[in-house]
Amino acid sequence: MASLFKDPSKISVYRDRRFSGTQEEFDDALQASTTVYVGNMSFYTTEEQVYELFSRAGEIKKIIMGLDKNTKTPCGFCFILYYSREDTEDSVKYISGTILDDRPIRVDFDWGFQEGRQWGRGKSGGQVRDEYRTDYDPDILLIGGYGKLVQKE
Numbered sequence: 001m002a003s004l005f006k007d008p009s010k011i012s013v014y015r016d017r018r019f020s021g022t023q024e025e026f027d028d029a030l031q032a033s034t035t036v037y038v039g040n041m042s043f044y045t046t047e048e049q050v051y052e053l054f055s056r057a058g059e060i061k062k063i064i065m066g067l068d069k070n071t072k073t074p075c076g077f078c079f080i081l082y083y084s085r086e087d088t089e090d091s092v093k094y095i096s097g098t099i100l101d102d103r104p105i106r107v108d109f110d111w112g113f114q115e116g117r118q119w120g121r122g123k124s125g126g127q128v129r130d131e132y133r134t135d136y137d138p139d140i141l142l143i144g145g146y147g148k149l150v151q152k153e
């Protein structure tokens with residue numbers, strides 16, 4: 001079946017600031033990629049839950065949970081590596097926007113996982129955009145100037 005995502009500039013609005021190549025190389029990588037990024041996840045969602053949901057789009061090669069670089073605990077995102085491009089496109093098309101652990105998750109094409117990309121880049125250790133987030137899981141409190149997240153007792 002022909003790809004539904006023919007124009008690489010339209011398949012993701014996200015641009016990784018740490019991608020070292022040109023915009024054209026970034027677009028090519030996105031177009032060929034068999035990796036997706038999943039965002040807006042609950043901090044409590046497990047790798048097993050991710051596997052259960054995302055294997056509906058196709059066979060998974062690997063899951064890499066995104067971790068807070070300070071606490072080394074899940075911080076709301078992950079990467080999923082599929083074997084086939086078609087399954088990758090189905091994952092973005094059908095799973096993005098579904099609810100996992102009460103949160104609508106966002107599935108995005110990714111240019112490809114590299115060691116180090118699993119760590120949150122935010123000042124607090126988690127994801128950058130969590131420092132701007134307003135919708136938290138009910139048992140998480142936001143304290144401090146840079147989105148320091150703590151769990152309620």
Ligand code: GTA
Pocket residue numbers: 014016017036037039066077108109110111116117118119120121122126127128129132
């Ligand atoms: N494929 O959408 C994505 C995506 N995101 C959001 C993160 N990653 C993604 N990959 C894909 N699609 O490997 C990947 C990153 C990295 C890992 C953790 O997840 O490539 P991060 O989320 O901690 O850091 O990454 P990143 O990617 O630098 O964050 P972001 O949100 O794009 O922020 C970029 C800039 O925009 C920053 O300067 C930030 O201060 C600013 N910003 C972000 N959100 C807001 C906001 N709501 N308001 C104002 N400024 C904001």
